[in-house]
Amino acid sequence: MPHEAAPSFAAVDRPAVIDAARHIAPVVRRTPVLTATVPTPNGPIEVAFKLEHVQHGGSFKVRGSLNALGHARESGTLTDAGVLIASGGNAAIGAAWAARYWDTPCTVVVPESAPPAKLERLQRLGATVHRVGSSYAEAAARAATLAGELGALQLHAYDLPDIVAGAGTIALELSEQLSTPLDYLVAVGGGGLVAGIAAGAHDTDRIRGVEPVGAAALHRALAAGTPIDIELDSIAADSLGATRIGNLAWAAASTGRIDSLVVDDTRIVEARRWLWDELRIVVEHGTAAALAPVLTGAVTATAGRTLCVVLCGANTAVSDLG
Numbered sequence: 001m002p003h004e005a006a007p008s009f010a011a012v013d014r015p016a017v018i019d020a021a022r023h024i025a026p027v028v029r030r031t032p033v034l035t036a037t038v039p040t041p042n043g044p045i046e047v048a049f050k051l052e053h054v055q056h057g058g059s060f061k062v063r064g065s066l067n068a069l070g071h072a073r074e075s076g077t078l079t080d081a082g083v084l085i086a087s088g089g090n091a092a093i094g095a096a097w098a099a100r101y102w103d104t105p106c107t108v109v110v111p112e113s114a115p116p117a118k119l120e121r122l123q124r125l126g127a128t129v130h131r132v133g134s135s136y137a138e139a140a141a142r143a144a145t146l147a148g149e150l151g152a153l154q155l156h157a158y159d160l161p162d163i164v165a166g167a168g169t170i171a172l173e174l175s176e177q178l179s180t181p182l183d184y185l186v187a188v189g190g191g192g193l194v195a196g197i198a199a200g201a202h203d204t205d206r207i208r209g210v211e212p213v214g215a216a217a218l219h220r221a222l223a224a225g226t227p228i229d230i231e232l233d234s235i236a237a238d239s240l241g242a243t244r245i246g247n248l249a250w251a252a253a254s255t256g257r258i259d260s261l262v263v264d265d266t267r268i269v270e271a272r273r274w275l276w277d278e279l280r281i282v283v284e285h286g287t288a289a290a291l292a293p294v295l296t297g298a299v300t301a302t303a304g305r306t307l308c309v310v311l312c313g314a315n316t317a318v319s320d321l322g
Helices: 014-024 061-075 090-101 116-124 136-150 161-177 192-200 217-224 247-254 265-279 292-296
Strands: 033-038 045-051 083-086 106-110 128-131 153-155 182-187 206-212 258-263 306-311
Touching (some): 014 061, 014 161, 014 192, 061 090, 061 153, 061 161, 106 116, 136 153, 161 182, 192 247, 206 217, 217 247, 217 258, 247 258
Parallel strands (some): 083 153, 106 128
C-alpha cells in the first residue's frame, strides 16, 4: 500500500512546545480536566480526563495548525493560495479552523471513507474538499501533487514539527492543572499527539500510546525496530488510520519515551459507550481507545501519580453510539 514519504526530523523538544504555546495561547481553549471514578477488574480507580474534544474544531488538531500557520505568516511562506492538508478528518478540520481564523483558503484531501460528520464540519468551515482513495495514504499522495499545482502551503497531519509542537501544548496545560506526576494514555494514529505530549511532558511523567489491534502502526514499528507499512482493519481507522507511524513519533518512541499498548475493537466500543453512559461524553472510536486499557485492567493506578486519559476528538455522530 502506498504511503506518504514524510521528512525525517529529530524528535521535537520541550522548548519548541513552549514556543508553540506562546503562539497559540491567545486563540486556543484551555481545555478542562474532569476527574471520575472508572470501574476496572481490580476495583474502581480515579482517572483524570483531559477534555480536549471540546477544543475549537472538536479535537486537539487545531493547536498544531494554528502554530504552523502562525509561523508561516511570520516567515512569509503563506501565500494567497492558502494551505492544503491530507487527513482522515480531524487534522483537516483543525487546519480549516485555523485557516478561517487567519482568513486564508484551505484545501483538504480526505479518503472516500471519511465520516459524514467530519465532511459536514469541513464544509461549514469553508474548506474545499477533495475525496480521494480508500486510505489516508492515498489521500496524502494526491495532496502532495495538488499542493504543487495550487502553490499552497502543505501541512502534514502528524509529521511536521510545528504540528507536533502545537499538540504538545496539552502537556504544558496539564502540568499546571494536575500536581502529581502523570501516567498518560494517548490514542495513536500517525503519532503526532503522542510525540507532542512526549516533548511537552515532564521527565517524571510516563506516556503510553494506545492503538487498535487493526491499526497499530506504532506497536508494529516497535516490534520490527523500524517504521513499517501496515494494513488497516479497525472501527477506529477513520481517525487512527495512518498506515505508517510518523518519523517524529518514531524519533520519540525510539528513545524509550513512549510505551505501546493495543486494544481490540470490542473494547474500544465498550469504552466509548461507557464515556457516554457514565459521563455523557461523546467521542470518536479512536479517542475512546485511550480509555480501553483502563476498563480492561491492563493499566492500573499508581500511588502518588495521576492516571490521565487524553480525550482528543469528538467529530462523530451521536446516532452510532449503539
